[in-house]
Amino acid sequence: MSHFAAIGRVPGDPILGLLDAYRIDSNPAKLDLGVGVYKDASGLTPIPRAVKLAEQRLLETEATKTYIGGHGAPEFGERLLALTFDAGNALLADQLAGATQTPGGTGALRLAGEFVARNLPGRAIWLSNPTWPIHESIFATCGLRVEHYPYVGADNRLDVDAMLDALQRVPAGDVVLLHACCHNPTGFDLSQQDWQRVLEVVKARELLPLIDFAYQGFGDGLDEDAWAVRLFAAELPELLVTSSCSKNFGLYRERTGALIVRAENAEKLIDIRSQLAFLARNLWSTPPSHGAAVVAQILGDAELKTLWAEEVDAMRQRVASLRSGLVAALRPHGLDERLAHVAQQRGMFSYTGLTAEQVARLRNEFSIYLVSSGRASVAGMSEERLDYLAAAIARVCQA
Numbered sequence: 001m002s003h004f005a006a007i008g009r010v011p012g013d014p015i016l017g018l019l020d021a022y023r024i025d026s027n028p029a030k031l032d033l034g035v036g037v038y039k040d041a042s043g044l045t046p047i048p049r050a051v052k053l054a055e056q057r058l059l060e061t062e063a064t065k066t067y068i069g070g071h072g073a074p075e076f077g078e079r080l081l082a083l084t085f086d087a088g089n090a091l092l093a094d095q096l097a098g099a100t101q102t103p104g105g106t107g108a109l110r111l112a113g114e115f116v117a118r119n120l121p122g123r124a125i126w127l128s129n130p131t132w133p134i135h136e137s138i139f140a141t142c143g144l145r146v147e148h149y150p151y152v153g154a155d156n157r158l159d160v161d162a163m164l165d166a167l168q169r170v171p172a173g174d175v176v177l178l179h180a181c182c183h184n185p186t187g188f189d190l191s192q193q194d195w196q197r198v199l200e201v202v203k204a205r206e207l208l209p210l211i212d213f214a215y216q217g218f219g220d221g222l223d224e225d226a227w228a229v230r231l232f233a234a235e236l237p238e239l240l241v242t243s244s245c246s247k248n249f250g251l252y253r254e255r256t257g258a259l260i261v262r263a264e265n266a267e268k269l270i271d272i273r274s275q276l277a278f279l280a281r282n283l284w285s286t287p288p289s290h291g292a293a294v295v296a297q298i299l300g301d302a303e304l305k306t307l308w309a310e311e312v313d314a315m316r317q318r319v320a321s322l323r324s325g326l327v328a329a330l331r332p333h334g335l336d337e338r339l340a341h342v343a344q345q346r347g348m349f350s351y352t353g354l355t356a357e358q359v360a361r362l363r364n365e366f367s368i369y370l371v372s373s374g375r376a377s378v379a380g381m382s383e384e385r386l387d388y389l390a391a392a393i394a395r396v397c398q399a
Contacts, residue, residue, distance in 0.1 A: 014133075018369045030367035031385060033376040036184070036348055037252060038315055041383060048250045050308035054297035062293070067286045070277035072101020072258070076292035079299035080243060080258055083222070084213065085230055095266040097233070100276045101287040103255040105214045105244025106134060111259045112210055112240050113142035114279045115272075116175055125175040125210070126167070130351075130373065132184045135177065135212075149176070151186065156341065156353040158188040164201055172206045180241075181225040182215035182347020185375040189219060189346045195228045199235055209236065214244040217312040218319065219346040222248075237264040245295050247348070248312050254291030315379075319348060322381045329386040333394035342378075350376045358396040366392040 018034035037045045071077060077099035081092055091097045102108040116123055125144045127135050128151035139146050149166035153159040167176065178198070183189055190198065202209055211229055219225040232239050239262035246252045259276065263269035280287075298304045327343045330336045342350045354362070354374040362368040368389060370376050381389060 015371060018371065021363075022369045025367050025369075027367035029385075029388060030369070031380060031382070031389060032369050033378075033380040034369045034371055035380070036377050038247060038250070038319075038348065038379045040318075043382065045252070046250065048308060048311045050298050050304050050311060051250055051294055053307075054294045054301075054304060057297055058290075058293055065289070068101075068289050068292070070280050070286060071099070071273065072287045073289065073292050073296060075296040075300060076101055077258065079296055080245075081260065083216070083299060084226060084241065084243060084260060085233060086223070086226070089230070089233075091233060091262060096264075096269060097260060097262045098269050098273050099243070099258040099260045100273065100280060101292055102242075102257045102259055102280070103284055103287055104246060105212070105242050105257040106138070107255065107284065107287070108242035108244070108257045108259040109135065109138050109212070110142070111276060111279060111283065112242060113139045113144055114283065115240075115259075115276060116208075116210075117142045117144055118279065119275055120173075120175070120208070123174050123208070124171070125177060126170055127177050128163070128179065128183070130185055131177070131179075132212075144175075147174075151183070152188060152351060156351060158186075158190075160190065160194050160197070164197055167198070167201045167207070168205065170205055170207060173208070174205075175208045175210050175240075176202065177210045177212060178228070180211050180213040180216070180229050181219035182349070184214070184347070185349050185371070185373065186351035187345030187347050187349045187378075188341075188351065190228070192227060195231060199232060202232075202236070208238060208240070210240040210242070212242050214242070215247055215347050216243070217248040217309075218316050218348060221316070222309060222312065233262045236262070238262060245291060248315075249291075249295055249298070249308070251291040251294065254294070255288055256291030256295060319378050322378050322383065322386070323350070325383060325386050326378075326381065326390060329390035330393065333390060333398070335390075335394055335397060338397075339393075348377055348379045350378050352376050354393070354396070361396040362392055365395070368392055 015034055022032045040046050081099050102111055124147050125139050126147045126149050129148040150162040181189055209232055216225045241260040243258045245256040261272050298308050323343045327336050330339055352374045356372045359370045359372050
């Protein structure tokens with residue numbers, strides 16, 4: 001008898017599949033706009049200087065490799081909370097918020113899904129349409145019913161009215177996932193006025209917000225990008241936030257993130273954290289230490305924190321420059337108005353509006369790799385290659 005004979009093959013991840021195709025492409029003009037990682041002008045994903053300095057200190061001072069506990073390193077959690085909510089926030093002084101360290105932001109999403117499934121049975125989770133594809137599979141794997149609210153319309157524009165109309169019909173008590181900034185995959189973000197309107201619907205429908213905060217610092221700034229999270233935490237007694245250190249600290253492979261909980265009182269926070277520790281124990285036992293130690297070093301040292309903040313600013317400004325640069329490069333081809341939204345979006349991604357057929361032509365004829373939905377990783381662009389990219393887009397759009 002063969003135990004494994006009936007096991008079939010699961011299709012590979014489409015984005016990682018693009019990376020494989022890109023790697024074997026011999027065209028020297030090729031561009032990878034598929035994988036969501038920051039790249040510098042040379043096409044490399046750099047390690048921030050602040051991270052290298054923090055790692056040097058750890059190399060000299062770290063005295064043990066023992067486990068760091070179910071909630072992770074306390075100093076990591078405390079400093080990440082201060083970065084998320086601001087150090088002077090009364091929530092922290094009153095012990096109304098806590099952070100459980102996870103293997104990346106993805107691990108935080110999985111822990112949130114398991115928490116909802118186990119402790120809030122029967123609740124559905126509502127995702128924007130579109131959203132990061134992994135959102136769909138993570139929550140479905142947790143056994144949650146996944147529903148959707150509209151976010152971007154057929155005209156490739158943010159449709160806040162349709163979003164609010166849908167949220168007003170969400171059953172009371174359900175979970176709604178919101179992107180704090182740099183919406184993945186579209187790059188379209190809510191304005192502060194929009195967030196106020198969403199908050200009023202969340203209050204009226206008694207929904208539980210789960211805010212995915214993966215790109216702090218990549219939208220408008222470290223504090224500016226936290227505006228909606230801080231607003232919801234101030235106005236609501238209960239809130240879940242998933243935080244990732246992959247992009248803003250460049251710690252992609254170190255898998256450093258956290259699930260943050262805002263509770264109504266300190267006693268209830270202890271109850272919730274006991275549940276999270278139990279779930280984490282059965283998912284990954286204890287989280288990895290190195291990335292969290294690096295983050296704690298940086299956020300706990302004024303000089304390193306200043307250097308890091310400057311590096312995040314530089315990354316954000318470079319991505320914004322690439323956005324405006326592409327629109328300018330499209331002007332001679334008469335496409336600058338059609339794709340003007342690229343410069344208005346925020347973060348690493350752009351929902352370009354290109355069709356699957358046009359994306360396929362970009363790949364086959366120009367070795368330019370995008371996701372079939374038309375989502376482009378702006379950070380994969382190069383200043384020197386914007387004219388080439390614009391000409392290729394013009395060719396597939398005007399044929």
